[in-house]
Amino acid sequence: MGGIVLALIMTGIPSRAQTIINGVGLYNAPSTTVVSKQYSIRIKASNSTTWRPASVLWSKLNNTYMDGPHEVNEKYYGNLWGCSHSYVNFEMSQSVDIEVTRIGGTILPSTKIYPENKVTNVNFSKNKVIFTMSRPCNVAVDINGEMGTRSQSANQGPAQPIVHTLSVHGNPVLENKPQLTDASVLEITAGTKPTAAQLETFRTSTTLRTMYFKPGAHTIGPNFKVYPNKNYYIPGDAIVYGTLNNMDSTSQSDPPANLGSAENMRIFGHGTLSAQGIPHWELQQVELDKVYDGSNLVTVTQADKDSNPTNAKYAEQQRISYRRTAIDLSYCRNTKIQGIVIADPANHAMRLFTQDLHSSQPNDVSWVMACQL
Amino acid sequence: MHHCFYRVQDDAYYPKGIALSDNVLWSDANGVSLRLSHLHQLKTAEMLKQFKTDQLRVENIDVIFRRNLWWSNSGAIELPSDTNTVRDQKFIFSNINISDPNPSNPPFNIQQGKGGVFSGTRFENVTIAAMPSAPNDKNILYAEATGTIKDIAFHNLVIGGEVVTANNWTTYFKTSKKEGTMSAGSVTDIRFTNSLLPRAGWKATGSGSGAAGNAIDDNNTTSRWTTNAAQTKTGQYFQVDMRSNKTFDRVMLNTVTAKNEYPRGYTVLVSMNGTLWNSVATGSGASAVTMITFPPQTARYIKVEQTGRTGASSWSIYDFHVFESDALNRAGWTATGSSSSGLGNAMDGKLGTCWTTGAVQAVALQQYFQVDMKSLKTFERISLDSVASPGDFPRGYEVFVSTDGVSWGSSIASGNGFIPVTSITFLPQTARYIRVNQTGSAPGNSWSIYEFNVYKR
Numbered sequence: 001m002g003g004i005v006l007a008l009i010m011t012g013i014p015s016r017a018q019t020i021i022n023g024v025g026l027y028n029a030p031s032t033t034v035v036s037k038q039y040s041i042r043i044k045a046s047n048s049t050t051w052r053p054a055s056v057l058w059s060k061l062n063n064t065y066m067d068g069p070h071e072v073n074e075k076y077y078g079n080l081w082g083c084s085h086s087y088v089n090f091e092m093s094q095s096v097d098i099e100v101t102r103i104g105g106t107i108l109p110s111t112k113i114y115p116e117n118k119v120t121n122v123n124f125s126k127n128k129v130i131f132t133m134s135r136p137c138n139v140a141v142d143i144n145g146e147m148g149t150r151s152q153s154a155n156q157g158p159a160q161p162i163v164h165t166l167s168v169h170g171n172p173v174l175e176n177k178p179q180l181t182d183a184s185v186l187e188i189t190a191g192t193k194p195t196a197a198q199l200e201t202f203r204t205s206t207t208l209r210t211m212y213f214k215p216g217a218h219t220i221g222p223n224f225k226v227y228p229n230k231n232y233y234i235p236g237d238a239i240v241y242g243t244l245n246n247m248d249s250t251s252q253s254d255p256p257a258n259l260g261s262a263e264n265m266r267i268f269g270h271g272t273l274s275a276q277g278i279p280h281w282e283l284q285q286v287e288l289d290k291v292y293d294g295s296n297l298v299t300v301t302q303a304d305k306d307s308n309p310t311n312a313k314y315a316e317q318q319r320i321s322y323r324r325t326a327i328d329l330s331y332c333r334n335t336k337i338q339g340i341v342i343a344d345p346a347n348h349a350m351r352l353f354t355q356d357l358h359s360s361q362p363n364d365v366s367w368v369m370a371c372q373l
Numbered sequence: 374m375h376h377c378f379y380r381v382q383d384d385a386y387y388p389k390g391i392a393l394s395d396n397v398l399w400s401d402a403n404g405v406s407l408r409l410s411h412l413h414q415l416k417t418a419e420m421l422k423q424f425k426t427d428q429l430r431v432e433n434i435d436v437i438f439r440r441n442l443w444w445s446n447s448g449a450i451e452l453p454s455d456t457n458t459v460r461d462q463k464f465i466f467s468n469i470n471i472s473d474p475n476p477s478n479p480p481f482n483i484q485q486g487k488g489g490v491f492s493g494t495r496f497e498n499v500t501i502a503a504m505p506s507a508p509n510d511k512n513i514l515y516a517e518a519t520g521t522i523k524d525i526a527f528h529n530l531v532i533g534g535e536v537v538t539a540n541n542w543t544t545y546f547k548t549s550k551k552e553g554t555m556s557a558g559s560v561t562d563i564r565f566t567n568s569l570l571p572r573a574g575w576k577a578t579g580s581g582s583g584a585a586g587n588a589i590d591d592n593n594t595t596s597r598w599t600t601n602a603a604q605t606k607t608g609q610y611f612q613v614d615m616r617s618n619k620t621f622d623r624v625m626l627n628t629v630t631a632k633n634e635y636p637r638g639y640t641v642l643v644s645m646n647g648t649l650w651n652s653v654a655t656g657s658g659a660s661a662v663t664m665i666t667f668p669p670q671t672a673r674y675i676k677v678e679q680t681g682r683t684g685a686s687s688w689s690i691y692d693f694h695v696f697e698s699d700a701l702n703r704a705g706w707t708a709t710g711s712s713s714s715g716l717g718n719a720m721d722g723k724l725g726t727c728w729t730t731g732a733v734q735a736v737a738l739q740q741y742f743q744v745d746m747k748s749l750k751t752f753e754r755i756s757l758d759s760v761a762s763p764g765d766f767p768r769g770y771e772v773f774v775s776t777d778g779v780s781w782g783s784s785i786a787s788g789n790g791f792i793p794v795t796s797i798t799f800l801p802q803t804a805r806y807i808r809v810n811q812t813g814s815a816p817g818n819s820w821s822i823y824e825f826n827v828y829k830r
Contacts, residue, residue, distance in 0.1 A: 077382050077402035079442060085380065109683050114437035114472055115397060116659035117666070122638055122681055131657070138378035138397050140437055147438055148474045148659075169378060172763060349379070362791045365374040372381045373401065 022048045025091030025173060027236030027270065029055040030190075031217045034239060034272075036086035038103055038164040043088075046095040046132055055237075056166075059343040059371050060084040062276050075280040076373070079150075082162040085373045089236060089270045089341050091173045095134040098168060100141055102127065110145040133170045138369065141166045171270060171339055171367045178233045184209035190216025190238070203227045213238045213271065222278045222346075223323040228263045234271035234340055241274050243346070245328040249320050254331075261331030262352070268338040273326055275346040280324070325351055326370075334361035342370040375792045387411040388464075392791045394432040399439075406436045406471070409452040409483075412460045429464045430796055436471040441478045448482030450496075454517060456486035460494075461524075465798070467497040474632075474660045476503040480532075481512035481546070485520040485558065492524040498623070498696075502660040504533035511547040516558030526564045528830075529696060534593065534627035534662045536694070539565045568697040570619055577693070579611040589613060593692030594630050600679070600688045604637050609679035609688055615695070618645065618673050622698035623666040626677065626690050632661040634689035637681020641665055643672035650676065651722070657681060668722055668758070668824050669700035700826040701750055708825070710742040719822040720744070724761055727823040734768050734815035742822055743808040749776060751803045754828040757795040765821035766790035768813025772797055774804035781808065789813060 019025070022045035029035045036058035042051040061073045061081065072081050100107065109124045113131060118139050121132040129141065142148050146163045180187050186201075186208045188194055194202070194211075202208050210231040220242035226232060227246065234240055244267065248256035255261045267273075322328040324346035329335060330353045342349045349370035352363055375392070379385050380399040389411040398406045412429065441447050449471050452460075471480055480501050485491045516522045530537040537545050548560045577585035579598050587596035588611065600609050624641065628634045635658040642650040654667040658681070665677075675695065679688050708716040710728060718726035719742070730740050755772065759765040771784040786799040790813070807827065811820050 077442060079402055079440070080382065109685055112659040113657055114659055115435035115470065116472060116663070117654070117656035119657055120638060120640075120655045120680065122657045124682075134655070136376070138376070140397070140399065142659075150440070150475065165380075167378060167380070349381075362789060364791070365377060366792075367376045369378045370380070372383075 020091060020093070020173060021052070022050070023092060023094035023173075024052065024096055025236075026052055026054050027090070028215065029057060030215060030237050030239040030271065034058060036084075036103075038084060039086045039166050040101045040103055041088050041168070042099045043090060044097050046097050046134075051099065054088045054090055056086050056088050057272065058084050058086040059274075059373060061373075062344070080373055083373060084164045085371050086164065086166045087169065087341065087369065087371065089169045089171065089339075089369060091270065092133070092136055092170045093173045095132060096170065097121075097130060097132050099128055099130045100166065102143060106144075108144045112142045112145055112148060114140045114142060133168070136170045136172045136367075138169050139167065141168060165373075167369065167371075169341075169367075169369050174268070174270070174339060177235070178210045178212055178231070180212060180214070182210070183207060185212045186210065187212045187214055188218060189214055190218055193218070193220055199225070202230070213240050217241070219277075222275075225259055226262070226265060226267070226329070228260045228265055231266040231268070234267075234269040234273060236270035238269070238271040239274055240271065241277055243275060243278065243323060243326055243328070244273070245322050245325065246330060247322040247328055249322075261333070262329035262335045263331065263333045264335070265329070265332075266336040266338070267327060268336065268340065270339050270341075272341040272343050274343040275324070275326055276344050278324060278346045280346040321347065322351075325349070327351070329353065331355060332363045335363045337365045337368055339367045340369075342368065345370065345372060384408050388429060388431050392430055392432075393434075394430070394792050394794065396433075397435045397437060399437050401438070401440055402442050403447065404439070404441075405447050405451040406439055406449040407431065407434070407451070407466070407469075409450070409460075410455060412464060431464070431466045431469075432794075432796070433468045434470070436469070436473065438473045439471065439477050440475075448478055448513070449480035449501075450482070452483040452485065452491055454484035454486040454515075456488050456517075456520075458486070458489040458491075461490060461492045463493040463495070465495045465497065466499070467495075468666065469496070469499045470664065471499075471501045472660055474502055479510050479512040481514070483514050483522065483525075484550075485516040485522050487517045487519045487558075490521045490523070492522070494524075495526045495528065496530065497528045498666075499527070499530045500662065500664045501532045502662050512545055513550065514546055514548050514556075514560050514563060515550050516556045516560050518557035520558035522558070522560045523562045525562070526566070528566050529568060530565065531625065531662065531664065534625070534629040534692065536567050536569060537565050538567060568699065570615065570621065570695045570697050572694075574616050576614045576616070577612065580609045583689075585611065588690040588693040593627055597628070597630070597689045597691040599634070599690075602687055603684045604679055604686065604688050605682055605684050610676055611690055611693065612674065612676040613693065613695070614647065615673050615675070618671050619695065620669055620671045620698045620700060620702045621695050622669045622700065623664060623696040624675060624677070625692070625694040625696070626658075626663040626665070627661070627692035627694070628689050629661045630691050631689055633686045635659070635661055635663050636677070636679045636688050637683045638679065639663070639665065640678045640680055641667065642676045642678065643670045644674040644676070645672050647674045653722075655680070668724060669698040669826055670722060671702050671704060699828045699830050701746070701752060701829065703826075705747050707745050707747075708743065709745075711738065711740045719825040722824070724758065724823050727759070727761065727821045729765070729821040730811070730819045732819055734811055734813055734818055734820050736812060736814060740811035740820055741808055742825065743806065744825060744827070745778065746805050746807070746827070749803055749805050750827065751801060752827045752829055753801045754796065754798045754830065755807060755809070756797070756824075756826045756828070757790075757809070757822050758793070758824040758826075759795075759821050760793045761823050762821050763793040764815070764818045766793055766795050767809070767811045767820050768815045769811065770795065770797065771810045771812055772799065773808045773810070774802050775806040775808070776804050778806045787812070
C-alpha cells in the first residue's frame with residue numbers, strides 16, 4: 001500500500017497581513033479559486049460578541065472527467081470521486097467559538113464532531129452548527145453524520161454518496177513570525193518563482209535565513225530544493241504549489257554535496273503546500289505512473305515494466321519518486337515542520353529520514369494538517 | 374510528531390522515532406492507521422543498549438474514520454507478516470481511541486512472519502467504538518511457522534463498550550487467519566488486564582425518574598438509567614458515590630444498546646465530600662461509547678452533567694465504569710525545586726497552574742524539581758505535563774530516586790523531552806524521593822510543570 005491524493009488551482013491575489021484580534025488569528029484566502037464552495041465559517045473569542053469571517057479553503061479532485069453524473073479521477077480511490085474537503089487553519093490563544101454554515105444547504109443535529117472530547121457547547125441554530133474550542137486542537141465536523149454513516153462496502157465506483165467534508169484546525173499562536181523588513185528574509189512575490197541565481201544566493205548567504213512566500217499563490221513546481229540552516233515560511237494567506245526536498249538521485253555523496261542535509265531547517269506557517277498539478281501516483285493502474293524526468297513528463301506503463309527486462313524506466317521512476325512527496329528530507333536533525341497544511345500530495349505527505357534517532361536536537365513535526373483529498 | 378491531523382486514502386502512519394502523540398487520523402479507503410512495519414528492529418547489541426531506556430511511545434491517537442474498501446486484512450493497528458524481524462523494545466501504545474461509529478475490519482491485525490519475533494509491546498487504554506463488521510471477524514494474533522508473538526499486554530482494551538478480559542478475549546481475538554486455523558508458530562503470553570474499579574456498594578443517583586442503579590449493575594445491555602426526557606432540558610446529571618476516595622483518570626458511559634442516547638455534551642465533576650465540586654473534563658459525545666479521560670483525580674463522588682442540546686433523544690447510560698488510575702495518590706506530597714514559584718501547583722490536579730523555573734532552560738542554572746512522596750512507593754514511570762505552555766517541556770532530563778533524600782545514586786533514566794508531555798519510563802523503583810534535573814538548553818523557554826505524576830506502571 002502506498003499513499004495518494006487530490007488537488008487545487010490558483011492565481012495570486014492581493015491579501016492583507018494577518019492580525020490577531022482578541023486572541024484569534026485569521027488569514028485571507030490566498031486565492032479566490034481555493035475558497036470553499038461548500039462551507040463558510042465565522043470565529044470569535046468566546047468572551048467576545050464580535051464574529052469575524054474565516055477563510056475556508058478546499059481541496060478537490062483535479063484532472064477529473066465526467067462519467068455520466070459522476071466526476072471521476074483514477075488517481076483517487078473510487079469512493080472519493082466527486083468529493084471535496086474544506087478546511088480552516090487559524091491561530092488562537094484563548095477559547096473560541098466557531099460557527100459553521102453550509103452554503104446552500106442544511107446542517108442538522110445529526111452533525112458530529114470528532115474527536116469527541118475536543119469541543120464543547122455544540123449547538124444547532126438556523127442551519128448552522130456552533131461549538132466552542134477551548135484550547136488549540138484539530139477536529140473534523142461530520143456534517144449531518146454523512147461521513148460516519150457512509151458505507152464500508154467494497155465499492156470502487158461512484159455509487160457511494162458524494163460527501164463534502166470539513167475540518168477545523170485551531171493552532172497555538174505562532175510567536176516571532178518573520179517580518180518582511182528583516183534583513184534575513186528573502187521575499188518571494190506571488191506569481192513569481194525564485195530564479196536559479198536567487199536560490200544560489202540564498203543557499204550560500206550567511207545573512208539570508210528565511211524564504212518568505214508572500215500572500216497569494218506561488219508555483220514552484222515539483223522538486224524544489226531546500227537547504228540546511230534555512231527557514232521556509234508559508235503564511236496563512238499563501239499557497240505554494242510544488243514539492244520540497246533535498247534529494248538528488250544522481251549524487252554520489254550522501255547527503256548530496258550540492259544540497260546538504262536538512263539540519264536546522266524549518267518549514268512553517270499556516271499556509272498551504274499543495275501538489276495540485278503535479279502527476280499523482282496512479283491508483284487504477286491504467287498507467288503505472290507519470291513522473292518528471294527533470295523537465296519532461298514521462299509516462300510509465302505496465303507494459304514498460306513487463307516488457308523491459310531491466311525495468312529501467314520503472315526503476316528510474318522509483319528512484320526519483322521523492323519528487324512527488326510533498327516534503328521529502330534526508331539527514332534530518334533539528335528539522336521542524338510546523339503549522340502548515342499539506343493539500344493533495346501526489347504520493348506521501350512527508351518523509352523525514354535521520355541517522356541520529358536519539359539526537360539531543362530532535363526533529364519536530366507539529367500542528368501539521370495533511371489531506372490526501 | 375504531535376498535534377497533527379492526517380486524512381489519507383491509504384496508510385496513515387508508520388510509527389517510528391521516539392514520541393508520537395496527540396494526532397488525529399482518518400483513512401478513507403484502504404489504509405492502516407498505525408502500521409507497525411517500521412518499528413525499530415534490534416540488529417545489534419549496541420542498538421539494544423541504545424533502546425534500553427528510550428522507548429517508542431505512541432500516545433493520544435484518535436482514529437476518527439477508518440474505511441477499508443477491499444484490503445480485507447487492513448486493521449487500525451497492523452503488524453504485517455514480515456519475516457525474520459525481531460521487534461522487542463517494549464513499545465507502548467497508549468490512549469488509542471478508534472471512534473469511527475461505522476464497523477470496519479478488525480482493528481488489531483498482528484501477524485508475525487517466519488523466523489521473526491514480535492514481543493514486549495503494551496497496548497494501554499485502547500477504546501474501539503464499533504464492533505467488527507461481522508461476528509466472526511475477530512482481531513488477529515497470528516504467527517507463521519517458526520514465527521513468535523509473545524509478551525503482549527492489553528490493558529483497558531474496550532471494544533464496543535465491553536472491557537476485554539482474560540475470560541472473554543477469545544470472543545474478540547483469534548490466533549489464526551481464518552476461524553479454526555490456528556497459528557503455525559507460537560503465540561504465547563498474551564495478557565489482558567484492566568483497572569476497572571469494583572462497583573459493589575456504590576450508590577448512583579440522577580436527574581429524572583430513571584433507576585440510576587441500573588447503570589452500575591452488571592447488566593449493560595438491557596437495564597439502564599435514562600433521563601426519560603430529550604436532551605433539551607437543563608439540569609440533567611448522573612452521579613455516583615464510590616463510598617471512599619479513589620484515584621481514577623477515566624470514566625466510560627456505555628449506551629450501545631440504544632446507540633443514539635449518548636450525551637451530546639458533558640461536564641465531569643469530582644468531589645471529596647459531595648458538596649465542593651471540581652470540573653475535570655468537558656466535551657461532546659459522538660458515539661455509543663463515551664470514554665472521558667482527564668488528569669488523575671482522587672475523589673469519592675463523580676458527577677456527569679449533560680450539557681448538549683438535542684430533541685432527538687433522551688440521555689441514557691446502560692453501563693457506567695470508572696477506571697482506577699495507575700498514578701499514585703499524591704495527597705500529602707510536597708515538592709521542592711530550583712525555583713520556588715508554584716511548587717504545589719505541579720501536584721494540584723489543575724492543568725492551568727504550574728511550577729516554573731521562571732528562567733530559560735540552561736544547564737548552568739542547575740534546574741531541578743524534587744518530590745517527597747512521604748513514604749516508600751514502587752513505581753516505573755513519571756510524567757511531566759506542560760501542555761498549557763507547550764514549549765516548556767524539558768529539553769533534557771536526568772531522573773534520580775532516593776529512600777532518604779540524601780543518597781541518590783546514579784540516575785535511573787536520562788533523555789530528552791520532545792513534546793509537551795514528557796513521559797519517562799524506567800525499571801521498577803522503590804523510593805520515597807524523586808528528583809528530575811533539567812539538562813538541556815532552550816533559549817526561548819522556561820521549564821514548567823503543570824502536573825507531575827508518578828505511575829505504578
